[in-house]
Each structure stands twice: as C-alpha cells, then as structure tokens.
Amino acid sequence: MRQAAAAISAFLIAAVLGAVLVGVARRYVFSAPLSWTDELAAVLFVWSVFWAAAFAVPLREHVAFDLLFESLPPGARRVLGIVASAVVGLALLAALPKTVEFVGFLWRERTPALQWRLDYVYACFPLFMGAAALRFLSQALRLCLRRS
C-alpha cells in the first residue's frame, strides 16, 4: 500500500519535471510560448504534494517540536499523544464537509489553458484532509490500545 503510494508520488514528481522541461523545449525549440505546460506542472505539483502528504509521508516524518514532549514521563506522553492526535483528527474531520462543499462549488470554473474543471484540480486537498484525519484518529486509537 505504502509502496504503491510512494510509486505514484515519485511518478508525479517525474511528471512535474517533464512538464517544466517540455515548456522550456517548446519555448526554445518551437518558439511557442504556450502556458499549458505551466498549468500542467502546477496541477501535477499540487497533486504530488497532497498525495504524498496523505499517503506517503508517515506522521513521524513531519517537522515537530519535541523538546517539551520528550522531557515528560512515558505515562504523560501517552495521554498527551492520545488527546492531541484525537483533537487534530476530529478538527480535520469536522472541517471536511465545509471543505468538500467549497471545492464542489468550483465545478463551474475551469483552469485557463487546459480547461480542466477546477473542482477536480482542487479535489486533492479534501482528499488529503480526510486521509490526515483518519491517520491522526488511528494514531490516537493505537496509543489508546497499546499497553504502557
């Protein structure tokens, strides 16, 4: 599962590189200053960011401030970990409906060059929010179930 997610995120980065390079080539070799490559690169870029954030990056790999946390005794660390993960998970979950609604509302708009529906382009953000909510909640649950 994580392997497949990593493969897709790696492919998206490669595609971003490809899109920018095609843009350069088109401008210099075919002297065609078309903006669709810029737009394609931007869309692939946001999808790679939120796809990888949702499925390929473990929560532990994110930048966190642990000076205080690490100095606590194990019991307190566990309780704090459960509460904080649950709060973040529930907050993201609570914000999800409004976020989906906002993105869905964009269906009429299209990207300028490629004419792609903007709600599809932006869909990666609610996807990320939902996945992140589930990950924080499952982390809270895991900490709950683990015997100290």
Added chain:
Amino acid sequence: MSAPFLILVAIFLALTLARVPIAFAMLVAALAYLFAGGRDIGLATDQIMNTLVNNTLLIAIPLFMLAANLMNAGSISDRLFAACHVLVGRIRGGLAQVDVLVSVLFASMSGSAVADAAGPGLVTIRAMDKAGYPRGFAAAIVAASSVLGPIIPPSIPMILYALMANASVAALFLGGVLPGLLIAAAMMAVVWITAKRRNFPIEPPIPRAERPRVLARALLPLGMPLVLLGGIYSGAFTPTEAAAVAALYALLLAGLVYRELGWPQAFAAFAETARQTAVILLMICGAFAVNYAVTAEQLDKTLAAWIAGLGLSPLAFLVTVNLVFLVLGCFIDATTMLLVLVPVLLPSVAALGIDPVYFGVVIVVNITIGLVTPPYGLLLFVLAALTRIPLREIIGECWGLIGSLVAALALMVAFPGIVMWLPRVLGYVR
C-alpha cells in the same frame, strides 16, 4: 487582537507543545480561527490552493531537491570530495577544510542544508572518522558548513522569502554569494586555529600524476552551477525552469554519463523528493492559512505602527530583530520562523526603508544559523540520526563554529555592502 485570533494562538501553542507536527498545528489553528470568527471554513482551502496553483516559483522547490537527491544518489558527492582533497587536503586539519570547500561547491548546486549534510557531509564524516578526527568535531564541522546550502545560491528559503516579500529571486540569490564566501572563510579560519591547537592530522599527499585526473572527474558536476545560475542571470530560464534543467543535468550525468544510477536508485531519489516536498509544502500551506488570519487582523500593520512609534533607527531595528531571531532559532524550527514571523515584520521593514533584498538575505542567514544552534538544531539531529554520533559530542564541538557564523552575520548587519554589492553591481537593485 480579537478573540478568534487568541484562540488561534492558544491552539497553535498547545498542539505544537504536544508534539503535533507544526504544519498540522498551524492548519488546525487557522481552521479554528475561521470557525470562531464565524467565517467560511472554505477560506482556508481557497487561500492554500490558490497560492499553490498560482505560484510557479514554488515548483522550483521540489526540482532543486530532486537535483540534490540525484547527485547524492550517484557519485557526484564523492567526486567533489576528491577534487577538494587535492586542493586543500595538505593543510593541517585538511579534511575539515575539504568539507568547507565541498559545501561551497555543493551549495552552488543545491538549495537546502539537509541535502548537503546528508550527501557530501556523510562522505566527509566517514573519511574524517577513518583519519582519526574526534567524531563530534567531524559532525560539528559538517553541520556548520551545511548552512552554506541555503545561503549560496540556489536557495529554497530565499525562494520562500521572495514569494512572501514579493522580492526578486535573482537579486536575493546574488545577495547570498558574498555572505556565503565570507562564512566559508570564517569557518576555515576557525578550523585552521582548532587544527593547530589540537594537532589534527595532515592528509597523505595525492601523487602528483593523479591530481589532474581527480580534478577532471569533478569537472562535469561543476557544470551544474554554470547551467543553473548562468541560465537565471542570462534571462534564459526562470528559477523554476533552471531548477528543472539542473535536475535533468543531474539525471543525465548520474544515469547516462557515469552510469551509476540504476532504476531502484532513481526511483528512491524521486520518491524521497516527493516526501521532502510534501513535508515542506505542508508547512507552507499551514503558514499561508495562519498568515491569512494575521493579515485579516492587520497584526503586521499594527506592529509596523508600533515600531514606527518607537522611533528606532533601521540599524537598531535590524540588531534587535537579529538578536531575537538568534535566540528563537535555538528553540523554534527555521521554516516556521521564516514563514510565520518574517511576514509579520515585512511592513515594518518597508516603513523603515530597509531594502527587502538585504533584509531577506540577512534573515535567511540568521535562521539557517538556527539549524545548528542547540538545543533545537535540525542539522544536529539529522547528523546524529544518520551517523549515530551522540548529540552531546556534536554540540560540545560546535560552539566555535557557531561563533564564526554569528560573527559573519554581525559583519553583514554592520556592512550592508557585503550583501548588496553584487546585486547592485549587476543592476538587480538600486
């Protein structure tokens, strides 16, 4: 300051202290701000997605990271190391001098400090360990010299600053050149003194006949900064395009010319780039959401009015900001400081008539020093984790080097020409 904003601050602090990833703490705090103020929750999505989609400059970040990861996956780091070894290896403490020189070269191809530490840095630490250097010192010099990565162009933090301050990336990059060389010189001086005092080893000479070959092996990698910076300053490429061309150059060099990048290594480099990009971009998203609240509250303008009321001179302002940032940098993550605190200061910088390019370079140098200042120094953690050298030994050896970094920063504040001379001569600032 309104009640919703106080809620934002309280939630952000509480979650951060509870070890919630900073990106998520910012995002949740901003969502709570919108909710408490009765605003549309969708504004966060709007703010984040519009900024991401409409700023092609941000795409330069994964591409610069990719170029560095591809170079590290191949033998490019080893080639640079060997070439610098020929140049400065014979001085006492030669390997430490080699490390600083390699960092200067690598910094001209990569824009991140972690890539420098994890790539050429590890090569040097292994060599220094074998040669009998104290391992704490080996890790300390690698950590300290890695800060050159974001100071000598290209630079990921400078790209972020350019975006926030609406400043020219090209001018910021140029502004980092002399400060980077100054810092390298200061560190080489500290290494020289330390090596004399503690009698560090001298490297066995490389046979004269072999030297041209070793230097030649590094020639093609050194074409990279030429392509990169030449492309940007000739106006041929935007910074994003230059980053893509640099990544392609690294890919062709490691994959086709040197044939040392198989599919598994290439895949690993791309996947690693995707993960690193997600981590940093998520922090940027969180910061954009928080900055929306800061702007809505007009906090930045209020601060600017308050600072104007104090009647500070630009110099006094710069000294104060730098001291505060150096102290905060010991405890707070550098990216957070750059993305959250710097935007709040920008209206004050403008009101005092300080050039945004100058302020950007100074602040980037300041926060990258924060990457090596204990107790919270990202580079110290990265190196301790990668090398299994105890953090205590690294920290014990890094004070002299931090001193040289702070001295260089002080010189930049006292003599703005160190930053501004090059951009001015080349016509990027007035």
